[in-house]
Amino acid sequence: MGSFSISVSSRASSVGLTPVHRSSYIPVVQSLVLAKRPKTPICWLRTKAVSSSARDPIRFRSAMAGTAASEKGKGDLQVFESEEDLSVSLAKYTADLSEKFIQERGAFTVVLSGGSLIHSLRKLLESPYLESVDWTKWHVSWVDERVVPKNHEDSNYKLAYDGFISKVPIPPGNIYAINDALTAEGAADDYEACLKQLVNNKVVDLSAASGFPKFDLMLLGMGPDGHVASLFPGHPLVNENKRWVTFIKDSPKPPPERITYTFPVINSSASIALVICGSGKADAVHRALGNQENSDLLPVQIVSPEGKLTWFLDKPAASKL
Numbered sequence: 001m002g003s004f005s006i007s008v009s010s011r012a013s014s015v016g017l018t019p020v021h022r023s024s025y026i027p028v029v030q031s032l033v034l035a036k037r038p039k040t041p042i043c044w045l046r047t048k049a050v051s052s053s054a055r056d057p058i059r060f061r062s063a064m065a066g067t068a069a070s071e072k073g074k075g076d077l078q079v080f081e082s083e084e085d086l087s088v089s090l091a092k093y094t095a096d097l098s099e100k101f102i103q104e105r106g107a108f109t110v111v112l113s114g115g116s117l118i119h120s121l122r123k124l125l126e127s128p129y130l131e132s133v134d135w136t137k138w139h140v141s142w143v144d145e146r147v148v149p150k151n152h153e154d155s156n157y158k159l160a161y162d163g164f165i166s167k168v169p170i171p172p173g174n175i176y177a178i179n180d181a182l183t184a185e186g187a188a189d190d191y192e193a194c195l196k197q198l199v200n201n202k203v204v205d206l207s208a209a210s211g212f213p214k215f216d217l218m219l220l221g222m223g224p225d226g227h228v229a230s231l232f233p234g235h236p237l238v239n240e241n242k243r244w245v246t247f248i249k250d251s252p253k254p255p256p257e258r259i260t261y262t263f264p265v266i267n268s269s270a271s272i273a274l275v276i277c278g279s280g281k282a283d284a285v286h287r288a289l290g291n292q293e294n295s296d297l298l299p300v301q302i303v304s305p306e307g308k309l310t311w312f313l314d315k316p317a318a319s320k321l
């Protein structure tokens, strides 16, 4: 059984590089590393808070058994009084990782989600991070994308561009958006080929353990149904274990056509932040982190990076724990 620390706080283009990738598909045989199904339910043991200042996290010790995260003993759960406080902490967390990876490997490979995550990144756009982060070393891709034009309201690229990317000096050549002129299948193939180029060019690491790309940081949101990326509960794509990028044409959440990184890619990451806010997500959070037994895992429960997993929750999202 691994330990799991909980904190509560009060507060485009391809390697080539053009925004639309042009690349040929190179099949690669990969090994599978997926999170194991838990044998026992997740459980928490909360003990005394050791810090309760207005801004600092209140630390709890906890134990949890049988989850992929706990098997690795790398889970860190932080609960914030408000989404505002969460966004302050998320900015520091991201900036610290940016500094670490740029020092270690000269680049920072960041994977964004769509949805509410982008708003929660807003504190990175402020001092001191706006000036101190070396944005020129960032390489940004998307864990999932809707197959719509880049200027469409449903585009995750547009959401991130308008709310984040356009406000920081990341070189346009380091921003890897999908080719929106292709079908869902074509866009997934193309995005995977782009990713292979990034690995070949050593921009993105390859995990020695899994043989899949290893991003420095994935910033993941979660839907109220427990989906992450475009991997939905009960959908066969959750079990995809060969592809790096795949597509869906029957997404239960509109729009129906999307592409998504697969779980082997997600779980090869050096760090993952799961950023979850709002009472509408409390049931899924409870199912993921509470102590009841469930035969079917929610996609969020399959998230289990090679490196460190950090949950950023606001109080409403954690309200059923």
Ligand SMILES: O=C1O[C@H](COP(=O)(O)O)[C@@H](O)[C@H](O)[C@H]1O
Pocket (backbone or CB within 6 Å): 112, 113, 114, 115, 116, 117, 144, 145, 146, 156, 220, 221, 222, 223, 224, 227, 228, 229, 230, 253
């Ligand atoms: O459709 C999607 O939903 C999830 C969750 O979005 P949120 O607005 O509930 O935070 C998001 O992470 C994913 O990237 C997006 O395509």
